[in-house]
Amino acid sequence: PAMNQQRIYPEFPDFPVCTFYPMNKSRVPGANWYMEQFSNRYAMMAEHGMSGMKFAGRVVQVITASTGFDDWEWGVTLWGRAPEPIKEIVYTMRFDKASAKYAEFGPFYLSYIVPPEEAIAHLKL
Template sequence: MRPPSHAAPLPDPTIRMTTGWHCLHLYYRVNPQVWGGLDSAARRAGLSQLEELLNPERAGNPERLQVFAVSGHRADFGLMMLDPDPLKIDAVKQAIRATAIGAALEPTYSFVSITEVSEYVPTVEQYSERLKMDGVSAEDPSYAAKVRAYEQRLPMMNQQRLYPDFPNFPVICFYPMNKIRDPHANWFTEPFSVRSALMAEHATSGIKFAGKVSQLITASTGFDDWEWGVTLWSRSPEHIKEIVYTMRFDQASAKYAAFGPFYIGYILSAGDLLKHLKLEAGV
């Protein structure tokens, strides 16, 4: 007879995250040859289907869905979607393929990831210690005020990291990245204290762009070929260049980071996107 186990019962199997959401970036190109071979009835039906599918308010769509026109030759338009259920996200991709114009819409790039709270986000206790290391005395009235403000801010920041809202900015940039494993600069062999200090410097550079740029970093280790995906939204295009350039001088980036392709886009409604793409039903 097997002795009773004292281990805690395992949770039920699930495709949902314990905390956080699944995320998908998906990019498409319009194939002009296939589009040209579609008759006006197929075009009309497909455009109507696509506009409905890309409506964030459509019943059954993911919790977050955003569409945008993409600059450059690698894609014509893109989608970013987040939801607790990865199959609800995938259902949009499958529905696009199944539209009357689906054969003319070629996926050119995708990035699969999940939301997370980074291990480098300091706890209230760690933040307090950093203030002391920066020369702020615990007896200084500003010390208690800063700690209290951070304690109040932290839950809201973590909520946005795990269950993000899209900011009301017109420009979106996405790129994947890794931390390198170069023999002379291997991020993964550095002690946590060193990595944490480098990420604190990196975060300080990013804070300078508050109000101009909003950032979401999603984790992709085990989900895609890169370790993280970085999504930036900005109030105007130049802020994208400024923040990426500025933060590349931080050691965490300059010494340890490798970057994938950059995709720049401009947020549009589904209807405005189809007009921008010059997809017309014809006569």
């Protein structure tokens, strides 16, 4: 129930680093996610989830579904206190079978969240 609540009403962390990237599950011959048995997909996603849990407290994620609204099926947003944990989780999880064999990634966008005054000062505007 708590996980479902977070999915419906996500709480965004007050972390200064944020990245977003879109994803699809592969449909190519020999690596078609949707042709796998549900039990196999479930096991792969369980492995993927366990990898992500190792970053609890350092990285917060929100997965958004966009099937039918966009060319991509999901959007992944990650927040961290620094860019290194985000890089580490993405690198680690790409070796999970669900990602290594079946994931298609779009472009990655990284941002720092700062007050406007700080951004203006940093950019020397």
